[in-house]
Amino acid sequence: MSDSKSTVEQLLKLGDVKINGQRAWDIQVRDERFYKRVLSQGDLGVGESYTDGWWSSNQLDETIARLMATDIRANLHISPALIKTIAVGYIFNRQRLKRAYKNASTHYSVGNDLYSLMLDKRMIYSCGFWQNVKNLDEAQEAKLERICQKLQLKKGMTLLDIGCGWGGFAEYAARNYGVKVSGVSPVKEQVEVARERAKGLDIEILQQDYREITGKYDRVVSVGMMEHVGPKNYRTFFQKCHDLLNDNGITLHHTIGNNRSVQAVSPWIDRYIFPGGVIPSLSQIAKATEKLLVIEDLENFGPDYDKTLMVWHSNFVRNYPKLDHEKYDEHFYRMWEFYLLSCAGAFRARHMQLYQIIMRKIERSESYRGYRG
Numbered sequence: 001m002s003d004s005k006s007t008v009e010q011l012l013k014l015g016d017v018k019i020n021g022q023r024a025w026d027i028q029v030r031d032e033r034f035y036k037r038v039l040s041q042g043d044l045g046v047g048e049s050y051t052d053g054w055w056s057s058n059q060l061d062e063t064i065a066r067l068m069a070t071d072i073r074a075n076l077h078i079s080p081a082l083i084k085t086i087a088v089g090y091i092f093n094r095q096r097l098k099r100a101y102k103n104a105s106t107h108y109s110v111g112n113d114l115y116s117l118m119l120d121k122r123m124i125y126s127c128g129f130w131q132n133v134k135n136l137d138e139a140q141e142a143k144l145e146r147i148c149q150k151l152q153l154k155k156g157m158t159l160l161d162i163g164c165g166w167g168g169f170a171e172y173a174a175r176n177y178g179v180k181v182s183g184v185s186p187v188k189e190q191v192e193v194a195r196e197r198a199k200g201l202d203i204e205i206l207q208q209d210y211r212e213i214t215g216k217y218d219r220v221v222s223v224g225m226m227e228h229v230g231p232k233n234y235r236t237f238f239q240k241c242h243d244l245l246n247d248n249g250i251t252l253h254h255t256i257g258n259n260r261s262v263q264a265v266s267p268w269i270d271r272y273i274f275p276g277g278v279i280p281s282l283s284q285i286a287k288a289t290e291k292l293l294v295i296e297d298l299e300n301f302g303p304d305y306d307k308t309l310m311v312w313h314s315n316f317v318r319n320y321p322k323l324d325h326e327k328y329d330e331h332f333y334r335m336w337e338f339y340l341l342s343c344a345g346a347f348r349a350r351h352m353q354l355y356q357i358i359m360r361k362i363e364r365s366e367s368y369r370g371y372r373g
Contacts, residue, residue, distance in 0.1 A: 002032075002035065004035035004039050005019075005032070005035045007039060008034075008035045008038055008039065014067075014070040014072060015067040015069065015070045015072065017063055017066055017067060024058045024059035024062065025057060025058075025062040025063045025066060026063075027055050027057045028055060028056050028057065029054070030053060030055060030056070031052075031053075031054035031055070033049075033054065034049050037054070042267070043266040043267055043268050043269075044267040047272070047335075047338055047342070048268065050334060050338045051272075051331060051335045052331075053334065060337070060338070060342065061306075061309075061310065061313075061341040061344040061345045061348065062345065063345065064341065064345025064346065064349075065344075065345035065346075065349045066349075067345075068345060068351050069349040106275050107273060107275075108185075108187040108189065109187060109188070111328075112189055112193060113323060113324075114316075114323060115166070117319035117322060118312050118315045118316045118319070119136075119315070120137045120139075120140045121137050122137075122140060122144075122168030122171070122172070123193070124140040124144070124165070124168045124169070124223075125166075125224060126143075126254060127254075127256075127301070127304055127305040127308050127354045128140045128143050128311075129142040129146055129301060130142075130304045130307050130308075136312075139304075139307075139308065141172075144169055144173075145176075146356070146371065146373075147169070147223070147356070148172070148173055149371040150250075150356065150358055150370070151219045151221060151250055153173060153177040153179050154177070155177065155178035155179065156178065156179070156180070157180070158179065158180050158217045158219070159173055159179045159182070159217060159221065160184070160213065160219070160220045160221070160244060161181060161182070161222075162184055162210050162213070162221070162241075163184065163185060163223065163225030163228070164183030164184055164190070164194055164205065165185060165190050165224070166193040166197070167183055167190075167193060167194025167195070167197040167203070167205060168197070169221070169223055170183040170194065170197070170198065170205070171203065174198075174201040174202055174203050175201060178202075179202075179219070180202045180203075181202065182203075182204045182205075182206065182213075182215070182217070183198070183204070183205045183206070184205075184206050184208045184209075184213055185205070185206075185207060185208075186207060191205055191206075210222075210225075210229075210240055211236065213244060214244075215244065216244060216245070217249065218249050218250075220241050220245050220251040220252075221251065221252045221254075222241075222252075222253050222254065222255070223254040224254060224255070224256075226253055226285075227255060227274070227277050227279055227280070229280070230278050231262075231263055231280070231284060234287075235288045237288070238288050238289050238359075239292060241293070241359075242292045242361060245360075245361060247361065248360075248361075248363075249360065249361070250296075250358060250368075251358070251360070252356060252357065252358050253355075253359070254354075254355070255279075255280060255355055255357070256279050256305070256352055256355075257279065257280065257302070257352065257354065258279040258281045258353075259352070261283055261284050262281070263278065265279065269339070272335055272339070273339050279352060292361075292362070293359040293360065293361060294361070295357060295358070295359055296359060296368035296370070297356075297357070297358035297368060297370035298357050299355070299356045299370070299372075300354060301356075302350065302352060302354040303347065303348070303350075304354060305343075305352070305354045306344050306348045309340050309341070309343050309347065312340055313344070316337070316340065320333060358370065
């Protein structure tokens with residue numbers, strides 16, 4: 001047995017994962033080059049070798065969950081790709097205005113045909129709320145209703161939706177609560193769909209970056225947006241939310257949360273899925289809001305993202321035959337599968353959380369009572 005294979009075998013053993021084993025979460029290695037690639041490239045080598053078909057697992061989500069629960073990354077040598085990703089994150093603002101448009105388009109412009117088949121009927125691309133629901137549509141509606149209740153929406157209020165996606169929340173809030181919604185997204189493909197959803201409702205959809213927004217609003221919300229802001233811009237983001245919010249207003253941020261403060265995501269995710277994306281920690285959020293906003297309420301339902309991702313994966317696999325296989329070839333299929341299932345495993349291992357955070361301006365006001373319905 002080669003030294004590299006022996007080393008990888010010992011690392012996998014920490015998570016009770018075997019090479020060419022019989023259990024669903026054991027990995028099957030098809031190319032012996034896999035071992036050196038993993039040891040030399042870390043996360044990037046793991047993801048790229050999976051996409052290249054060098055290894056597989058019948059239950060990839062559980063494989064990843066088991067390995068992340070052991071903090072296997074701490075036992076791997078730091079790869080050049082990781083050093084570069086971290087260094088770039090520290091030195092450069094990878095989410096500056098012009099770059100932010102490009103970053104967002106890289107992921108969200110992949111194809112509305114793909115997202116419409118993978119997501120729920122409203123095309124909500126963020127964690128659902130899985131309490132007392134039967135399917136993804138109900139889980140996403142429960143999440144939208146939860147946000148509306150926490151925002152304490154009332155008819156006639158003005159609501160700003162930063163990073164509105166395909167307009168699902170804007171439509172829900174306007175239709176069910178009679179609020180006037182301004183939705184903002186930098187992605188042309190999302191804006192086109194959102195404007196179709198908005199027809200007949202008091203909704204305005206703009207193709208903008210959050211830094212370009214003007215005006216005043218009773219409520220400000222972002223759902224799955226903060227992951228694209230970047231550490232160098234957290235203060236700028238919350239300053240903008242503060243400036244856009246009317247006195248006595250409420251702002252809610254629904255975001256994936258990291259257990260530790262970082263400057264970059266894994267090199268594989270950064271290169272192939274979310275360029276420029278960074279998952280904020282609670283300490284980064286708290287620091288960025290100092291002397292601007294009061295955190296009134298925080299809820300974590302991170303395990304629900306595991307369930308959401310697993311349903312997205314199931315939908316993707318089931319509907320893949322309907323997609324154009326020249327556009328979404330076998331390489332894309334394995335890349336997208338690794339993305340969805342590895343993220344599910346990360347949430348299952350509790351390496352990532354899902355936070356809904358309520359904030360208000362620092363001023364005299366009545367107590368905010370958190371919604372827990």
